[in-house]
Amino acid sequence: MLCARACLRAWGPAGAARPLLTPRALPLTARCAPLVRPLLTTPRAAPLHSQMRQLLKRGTFTLMRYTSANSAPQKTSKAVGYWLLSCSGMVFVAVILGGVTRLTESGLSMVTWKLLGERLPKTEEQWQEEFEKYQQYPEYKLKNKEMTLSEFKWIWWMEYGHRMWGRCIGAVVLLPAIFFWARGYLNKGMKVRTLAYCTLVGAQGLMGWYMVKSGLEDRFQGPSDVPRVSQYRLAAHLSLAFILYSVLLAGALKVFRAPPMNAAYNFTLSKVPELKSMTILAHTAKTMVFLTAVSGAFVAGLDAGLVYNSFPKMADRWIPDDILAMAPTLKNFTENPTTVQFDHRILGTLTLTAISALWIISRKKTLPPQARLAVNALGTMAWLQVALGISTLLMYVPTHLAASHQSGSLILLSLAVWLTHEMKLLRLVPK
Structure with a gap:
């Protein structure tokens, strides 16, 4: 009572x-x-x-309303965070599958594209019909005339797996986005980002088919030509994948590594002179990792990794004779395999230098454990990535090493995104 x-x-x-x-x-x-x-x-x-x-x-009603207003956003944020983290993981796997598909030259085995997926052959007659479609295109006519049906099935399954995984990513991004939006789980900023995620996924799928079409076009004139997709479209396809992965990962970090809440509930970015050099280098390293990965797409598109398989020199020269053999000069940077490989080497070296400098500077700073772990992991992965790249080159681009090298670039980008997020947290102060 x-x-x-x-x-x-x-x-x-x-x-x-x-x-x-x-x-x-x-x-x-x-x-x-x-x-x-x-x-x-x-x-x-x-x-x-x-x-x-x-x-x-x-x-009781008032208590429930008060409780939900404070605890529901936290639970909702975690749900959205796990969704974004799952999507970024699936994009990571898609990049690996795409690299293996390219290295095994399986990407041109499927000559049609449908939004919800192609019909899966079940009988020998259906497989033969699919093989006959493939025989009408340049890759078979100029390169694979001796291919058997069983060999065709193997490259077809490789491309089919890559495409279906991409469609799964589209479903995993779109359907939960609709659910979270309808249930009010997304704030204004997250709604804008969600629209960007969905747009990027759609653009990535369309760019994938646009890239494949370039390898099916009748633009290969003689037996010496090697039917392949356009290196420009391949670079665009890979760039979109890296951008999609980065924004998904950054969105997940915003949820799981949000600034601590206090009575103000408002934070602003503040300039911290002691962190200026580290902040600039962290963002520079992230940008250079991305640009180096894009240059790697041109290397893959032109098979430039098979041109000069020595390091650090290229055929006993620091600068090979045919580096600017094409006219006009600018054309060499995207169409000359020698120049493309040379550029990738230079970008990789500069990226390693920037990350190493960042690590050295960080040793003189007082950083919290998470930021310290991020910068140490980034520095270690940078050296491992360079070692993988050199090994891939010296061993004439074996599939397992080349796929590991491409995966390493994505891991390196992940660590750079994580570090820049941690640097941002160090500059947040309550209003």
């Missing part, structure tokens, strides 16, 4: 609302409710029955 009277004093006579029932008073109501409810069924509680019923009804 003392609990009941305390609740009544907080709520007021006859259930009249008072300003006394603030969020601070609500825990008292919550503690009283289990003790008061049994009293409502006893005859002695009759005089208080009406007032207490209103108290419990209103008090």
Whole structure:
């Protein structure tokens, strides 16, 4: 009864609302409710029955509303964060599958494209029909005339797996996005980012088919030509994948590594002179990792990794004779295999230098454990990535090493995104 009277004093006579029932008073109501409810069924509680019923009804409602307003966004953020992290993981796998598909020269085995997926051959007649479609295009006519049906099935399954995985990514991005949007799980900023995610996924799928079409066109003139997709479209396809992966990962980091909440609930970026050099180098390293990966797409598109398989010199020369053999000069940077490989070497070296300098500078700074771990991991991965690249080159681009090298570039980009996020947290101060 003392609990009941305390609740009544907080709520007021006859259930009249008072300003006394603030969020601070609500825990008292919550503690009283289990003790008061049994009293409502006893005859002695009759005089208080009406007032207490209103108290419990209103008090419980107010408590639930207060609790949901503070705890629901946290749960929602975690759900959205796990969704974004899952999507970024699937994009990571898609990049690996795409690299293996390119290295095994399986990308041109499927000569049609449908939004929801191509028909899966089930009988030998259907497989033969699919093989006959492939035989009408340049890759078979100029390169694979001796291919058997069983060999064709293997490269077809490689491309089919890559495409279907891409469609799964589209579903995993789009369907939860609709659910979260409809249920109010997304704030204004996340809604804008979600629209960007969906747009990038759609653009990535269309660019994939646009890239494959370039290898199916009748633009290969003689037996010496090697049917392949356009290196420009391959670079665009890979760049979109890296951008999509980066923004998904950054979105997940915004959820799981958000700034600590306090009474202000508002933060602003503040210039910290001691962190200026590290911040600039961290963003520079992230940009250079991306540009080096894009240059790697041109290397893959032109098979430039098979031109000069020595390091650090290229055929006993620091600068080979045919580096600018094409006219006009600018054409060499995207169409001359020698120049493309040379550029990739230079970009890789500059990226390693920037990350190493970043690590050295970080040793003189006082950093929290997460930022320290990020910069150490980035520095270690940079050296491992360079070692993988050199090994791939010296061993004439074996599939397993080349796929590892491409995966390493994505891991390196992940660590750079993580570090820049940690640097941003160090510059956040309450308003």
